[in-house]
Structure formats: C-alpha cells, structure tokens
Amino acid sequence: MPQADASLRLLAEAGIPAFRTPEVAADCMRAWSDWRAPRTEAMSPAIEHSLPAAPDEADARRLFAALGLASPFALLRTPQDAAKDMAFPVALKILSPDLAHKTEVGGVRLGIAGPDALRQEAAAMQGRVARMAPAARLTGFLVQPMAKGLGEAIIGFRRDPEVGPVVLLGTGGITAKLFRDVTLRLAPVDKAEAMAMIAEVKGMRLLGGWRGLPRGDLPALAQAVVAVSRLAARDDISEAEINPLIIHAESEGVTVADAWVVRAQDA
Structure with a gap:
C-alpha cells in the first residue's frame, strides 16, 4: 500500500507481478480468469454488397437489409x-x-x-x-x-486495432451513451452467444416478462446481433451501428430505426 516505486520496479524487473492496491490485483485476476483463446472456427462468408466511398444512412440501411435486417x-x-x-x-x-x-x-x-x-x-x-x-x-x-415497440437496443460493430472485430449490444436510444448498459463479444457470434449477451444487459430484463410485463421478441434481437456480427468478414468496414433497434412483442420482430456505417480508410 505505501508508495514504493523502487520496490515495484525491482519486482517487475524480476518478472514478479506487483500491484499498488488489492483492487488492481483483483481486476488482473478477473481478466486472467475471463481470458479466452482467439477463435479458430471459420467465419461466415462475407455479404456481397457494395458501399459508396462516403455512405449515408440509406446506404447503411441497404447494407443491413442485405444482412437480413430490412425495414x-x-x-x-x-x-x-x-x-x-x-x-x-x-x-x-x-x-x-x-x-x-x-x-x-x-x-x-x-x-x-x-x-x-x-x-x-x-x-x-x-x-x-x-x-x-x-x-x-x-x-x-x-x-x-413511425414504429413503436416494447424496448430499444443499440447494436454496434467495430474493428478494434488490438483485439480485432467486436460486436456490442446495449440498451438503445438517446440514453445509450449515458447509461453504458452494454456487453461486448468478439465477432462473429452465433445465436446462443447472442442470447447470452442479451441476458447480460440489465435493460433487456424488462423484455423477458419481468413481473408480468409483455415479452419482447428476444430471438429476433439475437438474430439481429448475429447479423451485425457478420460484418467481421468485411475488411472494408471499420464501424457500423443500429441505434435504436426497436424491439416489438413476441414473434413480431424488430425494426431498424437508425443506422450508420463507416468504411475502412484503406478500403
């Protein structure tokens, strides 16, 4: 706990992990426990859909429609x-x-x-x-x-320079960046992993029939996450986002309310 820079340096040079606080040590142990090996399975084939050099929302919607998310x-x-x-x-x-x-x-x-x-x-x-x-x-x-549903989600894709393609799911709408109620996975994901992501987002619990509330179409939301994650096979796309994705009642699907896509700079 004391400020001991010299001791920390000596331990580091000897290859011994050293931490300033117990909380940092616990964070590192959690990160080690959660680590998973890089994916070895083959990706789904890339969706054949051309994008202009500077896409607008209409272009993004056409891309998502090609992935099965047409509105x-x-x-x-x-x-x-x-x-x-x-x-x-x-x-x-x-x-x-x-x-x-x-x-x-x-x-x-x-x-x-x-x-x-x-x-x-x-x-x-x-x-x-x-x-x-x-x-x-x-x-x-x-x-x-105009479309009205039971809830809103944000689904994002990003090609991270350190870890590669990732897909994000969270509560959507104008408060998405305020509450940061999100979860992340390496992309692409399958439907089972997408359902696990939904279970990790607190705001989605209301759509699972919480205390008698109407149930949302969570399988359709999971399929949307899977679809967006397939952008991992497109090297020409650096970022993409649907926010909000409107979630309707059971068996009624989802609606893309707003979309965005960014081409990779070297594409």
Missing part, C-alpha cells in the same frame, strides 16, 4: 418530392455521410401527419441543418413509418 423507408432528393407508398405518420431525417448524430443539428422530425406537413418540414430541415452544420454534405432526406 421500410423512402428517399426524397428535394423537399418537394413525395413519399410514395408510405403510410403516415412518418419520421423525417436528413441524409448526410458527415452526420452521425442528426438530432443534434435538427436533422430529425417525428410524427409527421401528412404529405403537406412533410414537404414543409423537409424545407425547414434543409435550411436548419445547412446553418448548423455548414460543412456537411447533404444528400437528401429519408422517410420511414
């Missing part, structure tokens, strides 16, 4: 375009490869009731985002039906 949406290139075959109310979002967090620049509007309101909101949004993020490239608008 309806329409594209508007100008505020005057009509959202064809789209049932109102809808959500409207600005499209840009430079805006990962559209809400912060006024790039999201929910519950738009009809076509006239949609055109008005799109025109106002275009001006507002151009003022708040003048350097961002604006590629149009994305329109999607």
Whole structure:
C-alpha cells in the first residue's frame, strides 16, 4: 500500500507481478480468469454488397437489409418530392455521410401527419441543418413509418486495432451513451452467444416478462446481433451501428430505426 516505486520496479524487473492496491490485483485476476483463446472456427462468408466511398444512412440501411435486417423507408432528393407508398405518420431525417448524430443539428422530425406537413418540414430541415452544420454534405432526406415497440437496443460493430472485430449490444436510444448498459463479444457470434449477451444487459430484463410485463421478441434481437456480427468478414468496414433497434412483442420482430456505417480508410 505505501508508495514504493523502487520496490515495484525491482519486482517487475524480476518478472514478479506487483500491484499498488488489492483492487488492481483483483481486476488482473478477473481478466486472467475471463481470458479466452482467439477463435479458430471459420467465419461466415462475407455479404456481397457494395458501399459508396462516403455512405449515408440509406446506404447503411441497404447494407443491413442485405444482412437480413430490412425495414421500410423512402428517399426524397428535394423537399418537394413525395413519399410514395408510405403510410403516415412518418419520421423525417436528413441524409448526410458527415452526420452521425442528426438530432443534434435538427436533422430529425417525428410524427409527421401528412404529405403537406412533410414537404414543409423537409424545407425547414434543409435550411436548419445547412446553418448548423455548414460543412456537411447533404444528400437528401429519408422517410420511414413511425414504429413503436416494447424496448430499444443499440447494436454496434467495430474493428478494434488490438483485439480485432467486436460486436456490442446495449440498451438503445438517446440514453445509450449515458447509461453504458452494454456487453461486448468478439465477432462473429452465433445465436446462443447472442442470447447470452442479451441476458447480460440489465435493460433487456424488462423484455423477458419481468413481473408480468409483455415479452419482447428476444430471438429476433439475437438474430439481429448475429447479423451485425457478420460484418467481421468485411475488411472494408471499420464501424457500423443500429441505434435504436426497436424491439416489438413476441414473434413480431424488430425494426431498424437508425443506422450508420463507416468504411475502412484503406478500403
């Protein structure tokens, strides 16, 4: 417990583990106990789906659709375009490869009731985002039906320079980064491992029928985790995220509410 830098250095040079506090020693023992050998099984084949050099949300959604996570949406290139075959109310979002967090620049509007309101909101949004993020490239608008579920999840993928591809699951929505209720695995994962991840996220317990609450479609959530983890086979993707993924009632599936993908710099 005393500050003993010289003693710590002598022990380290002799190859003897030494720690300043019991808590640090316990953390190291836990890390050693949890260590698992690198995966040896073969990955699933990579999904054949091309991405532009600077993908926006529509491109990310098409990628996730190729992985089996398709959710309806329409594209508007100008505020005057009509959202064809789209049932109102809808959500409207600005499209840009430079805006990962559209809400912060006024790039999201929910519950738009009809076509006239949609055109008005799109025109106002275009001006507002151009003022708040003048350097961002604006590629149009994305329109999607409003969806309501029992809960929200965040699923993320990242190619970590130290450990390789990892997949993340946590409670989603605007509070995802506030509560940090997440779990991680090396990617890819199978459905059994995805279900184990769900069990580790505290916020997901409510969707398991906690105290008589309606049960969410956790098998569909697990399949979504598996699907996102398959990005490990794509060397051209460094990061990807769905937040939120709306979880519906049992047997009703999940809905992609927002998506993002980042290409690897050397791709």
